Amino acid sequence: MRKVLTTFMLISFLSLITLAKDFRYINWGMDKSEVSMNEMSTLYERGNNYLVYEMKLYGIESYLIYKFDNNSCYEAMYYFLENHWDEDDYFKDYEKVKKGLISQYGKPRSFEEKYTDNYYENKPDKKGYALNQGILTVESIWQYPETTVILTLAKPEGEDYILMTLAYRNLFNDFYTYILDFKENIERDFDF
Secondary structure, eight states: OHHHHHHHHHHHHHHHHHHOOSBTTBOTTOOHHHHHHHOOSEEEEEOSSEEEEEEEETTEEEEEEEEEETTEEEEEEEEEOOOOSSTHHHHHHHHHHHHHHHHHHOSOSEEEEEESSGGGTTOGGGHHHHHHTTOEEEEEEEEOSSEEEEEEEEOOTTOSSOEEEEEEEEHHHHHHHHHHHHHHHHHHHHTO
């Protein structure tokens, strides 16, 4: 009887693991057709290595982009579409999304405000200006067994707009890419 009960508990536990999704309605590694069948938002664009959906997240208009390598989903990213005249409003959006993520995942593993010019670091009244000049990048990171979650607010280099993104990345894909890069560097450096 004990063996039957243990077996039943193990099967139930494995079933729960299988039902868990890595991101929204999908698991990493699904192909484009599987992601399309499971994603409920409105399809905006389909490309060779991506699917783009229109939606709102935490009340903010956004694109949700699923990225694929060899028809295997490895990343999903929200591009928030709000434009503001007052740079400080971007921080309000960032805090709204961060607060929602904290309620869902708990406190981030890390939070960082990165300045390329230390002059603005201790001037909170200049944060909006620093962001608009590309001097400040704000980033929060959550880490889970198979997924890294990264919320970023920055002005992309060479661009004239401020961008907030929320990326969900398959941790194993990042590790696999790291191993391949390491292998290529070894082969190049040692002339194999």
